[in-house]
Amino acid sequence: MRNTxxxxxxxxxxxxxxxxxxxxxxxxxxxxxxxQTLGMEPYGRIIVGIxxxxxxxxxxxxxxxxxxxxxxxxxxxxxxxxxTTVIGFFHPPWIWLMFVNLISSTLILYLRKDDIxxx
Amino acid sequence: MAKVANRALPTLALFxxxxxxxxxxxxxxxxVGFIVLSFFNFYLLAGQKTHTLLHNYGILAQLRYILESIGxxxxxxxxxxxxxxxxxxxxxxxxxxxxxxxxxxxxxxGTQKEYDSGEIKIRHSLFPVDHADIxxxxxxFGEERxxxxxxxINKPIMISAMSYGxxxxxxVRALARGARKSQITMNTGEGGYPKYHLMEECELIFQMxxxxxxxxxxxxxxxxxxxxxxxxxxxxxxxxxxxxxxxKPGKGGLLPKEKITEEIxxxxxxxxxxxxxxxxxxxxCVDPNSTIAFIRRVQEVSQLPVGIKLCYGQRxxxxxILLEMxxxxxxxxxxxxxxxxxxxxxxxxxxxxDVGVPLFAALPAMRKFIAEFEIEGxxxxxxxxxxxxxxxxxxxxSMGANACYSARGFxxxxxCIQALQCxxxxxxxxxxxxxxxxxxxxxxxxxxxxxxxxxxxxxHEHIELxxxxxxxxxxxxxxxxxxxxxxxxxxRT
Numbered sequence: 001m002r003n004t005x006x007x008x009x010x011x012x013x014x015x016x017x018x019x020x021x022x023x024x025x026x027x028x029x030x031x032x033x034x035x036q037t038l039g040m041e042p043y044g045r046i047i048v049g050i051x052x053x054x055x056x057x058x059x060x061x062x063x064x065x066x067x068x069x070x071x072x073x074x075x076x077x078x079x080x081x082x083x084t085t086v087i088g089f090f091h092p093p094w095i096w097l098m099f100v101n102l103i104s105s106t107l108i109l110y111l112r113k114d115d116i117x118x119x
Numbered sequence: 120m121a122k123v124a125n126r127a128l129p130t131l132a133l134f135x136x137x138x139x140x141x142x143x144x145x146x147x148x149x150x151v152g153f154i155v156l157s158f159f160n161f162y163l164l165a166g167q168k169t170h171t172l173l174h175n176y177g178i179l180a181q182l183r184y185i186l187e188s189i190g191x192x193x194x195x196x197x198x199x200x201x202x203x204x205x206x207x208x209x210x211x212x213x214x215x216x217x218x219x220x221x222x223x224x225x226x227x228x229g230t231q232k233e234y235d236s237g238e239i240k241i242r243h244s245l246f247p248v249d250h251a252d253i254x255x256x257x258x259x260f261g262e263e264r265x266x267x268x269x270x271x272i273n274k275p276i277m278i279s280a281m282s283y284g285x286x287x288x289x290x291v292r293a294l295a296r297g298a299r300k301s302q303i304t305m306n307t308g309e310g311g312y313p314k315y316h317l318m319e320e321c322e323l324i325f326q327m328x329x330x331x332x333x334x335x336x337x338x339x340x341x342x343x344x345x346x347x348x349x350x351x352x353x354x355x356x357x358x359x360x361x362x363x364x365x366x367k368p369g370k371g372g373l374l375p376k377e378k379i380t381e382e383i384x385x386x387x388x389x390x391x392x393x394x395x396x397x398x399x400x401x402x403x404c405v406d407p408n409s410t411i412a413f414i415r416r417v418q419e420v421s422q423l424p425v426g427i428k429l430c431y432g433q434r435x436x437x438x439x440i441l442l443e444m445x446x447x448x449x450x451x452x453x454x455x456x457x458x459x460x461x462x463x464x465x466x467x468x469x470x471x472x473d474v475g476v477p478l479f480a481a482l483p484a485m486r487k488f489i490a491e492f493e494i495e496g497x498x499x500x501x502x503x504x505x506x507x508x509x510x511x512x513x514x515x516x517s518m519g520a521n522a523c524y525s526a527r528g529f530x531x532x533x534x535c536i537q538a539l540q541c542x543x544x545x546x547x548x549x550x551x552x553x554x555x556x557x558x559x560x561x562x563x564x565x566x567x568x569x570x571x572x573x574x575x576x577x578x579h580e581h582i583e584l585x586x587x588x589x590x591x592x593x594x595x596x597x598x599x600x601x602x603x604x605x606x607x608x609x610x611r612t
Binding site: 044073077078081082086113116119 | 140143144148150154155159162167169170181184185188
């Protein structure tokens with residue numbers, strides 16, 4: 001049961017991350033515009049895109065789930081800061097997915113805490 | 120310090136957050152890092168109660184655990200000196216590595232050991248023997264009983280018991296192929312049908328542990344038919360009944376669940392997913408009488424030389440079993456004495472550290488019994504216990520052993536780095552693991568050459584030592600070849 005739940009969350013977070021990672025790495029106009037607003041175009045966009053893609057892959061790789069979740073959570077916190085301080089919450093329309101991923105990544109990390117805490 | 124760290128993390132997150140807002144958004148990479156660390160720290164301090172240290176000191180305590188977990192590697196690589204590591208120091212390991220690689224293993228500027236009167240030393244002769252005059256070694260197992268299938272070994276060293284299960288398949292095959300190339304005999308360990316040992320067509324001793332994997336009935340008793348069939352195999356030259364072993368004398372074998380693959384479960388006839396713990400004794404062996412009867416039964420069923428392996432324990436028990444053997448005129452073809460020092464086997468630490476008599480105390484005691492009961496020449500005596508270099512092997516041979524077993528010496532020759540992970544299935548050099556990616560680096564052909572080189576170098580030094588002691592034959596070795604420290608002599612009397 002626990003494993004099924006974890007896999008559901010991992011796949012969910014991975015799928016959520018794939019879209020934005022794709023748009024950032026492929027320099028879609030919406031991404032460029034977003035990172036121009038943040039003053040991080042193009043390096044910031046590429047770095048965040050690579051981290052998102054890495055997280056999406058790690059989340060579904062054996063023994064890498066926790067690292068994937070940690071990367072995913074970090075990106076989501078960054079996104080939250082960006083939307084809170086600069087961009088606002090009005091666009092894009094799928095902004096709510098960010099919160100879903102934030103919760104999902106946190107849950108994965110909590111359930112896999114034994115993989116992270118060295119004891 | 121902990122209080123400072125607890126406050127510093129959110130403060131730094133805030134600081135970089137401000138910089139990120141007013142200077143450049145790039146600072147938020149650091150903001151995010153410190154926010155994550157702050158949450159993690161908060162969880163350790165308030166969200167968990169399992170670890171007191173983490174609860175009281177948070178992320179600082181986590182650093183302590185991280186340092187502790189990498190401590191063994193740091194000590195091994197950076198801080199331990201060349202002579203203080205256990206069970207084998209860097210000096211001892213390097214000697215085996217060099218022998219296995221076929222490179223010069225001489226040293227310079229004096230020994231690194233404490234060369235004082237507290238250790239056993241070999242006494243050399245004023246009149247050494249020329250190497251050309253030294254007679255070749257030959258030991259015939261089973262000759263005392265005059266059986267048809269006598270097994271002769273031509274080197275006084277054999278590969279000790281390590282099963283497929285304890286070792287991965289590549290390691291087993293490399294050892295077995297090396298044994299064939301070097302023409303030495305290898306013990307299969309108690310791992311059931313020795314599939315991978317047999318692949319390399321070397322001479323084998325089939326070991327029967329207390330669980331009798333491979334030759335058992337469902338109730339754990341011996342299945343005569345299975346043993347008879349196995350003994351027909353032309354590469355099985357002897358059978359060894361394991362009564363106890365040095366790593367955990369008085370306890371049965373232990374194979375951790377992490378190392379049980381489907382194939383191992385099949386070969387041993389055991390379930391997967393839990394530790395396989397063999398019984399502490401053979402179902403058939405409860406006293407000297409029944410043990411001797413069992414030895415005779417195995418001899419008759421297998422029609423091969425049959426030995427027993429034991430770690431020397433209680434003196435009276437050893438006395439009574441040897442006396443009973445003499446009374447019934449039934450002897451095993453060899454007795455293998457395993458030192459209590461522990462070996463490759465997974466074992467509870469208490470047993471490994473403190474149970475069983477050390478080899479160099481057990482051997483003289485056995486010899487004393489043999490002389491006292493006048494049973495000299497009725498069986499061979501083999502010994503094992505940290506005998507990885509020629510000098511130690513010669514000490515054992517001088518104390519009365521006819522031949523030596525070594526397990527860890529051969530593992531070091533295979534490339535073991537003493538990572539001490541034999542029981543975890545994570546052996547970094549692919550020897551005691553079944554993980555394919557770790558075994559991938561262990562090339563069977565290449566490593567079997569290392570075994571060959573190691574045996575060749577041992578043989579060469581044996582001859583040099585024998586000449587230096589002034590003996591022409593291995594059988595001429597005796598305790599007077601040794602300098603015994605006063606403390607050991609006193610303990611013995």
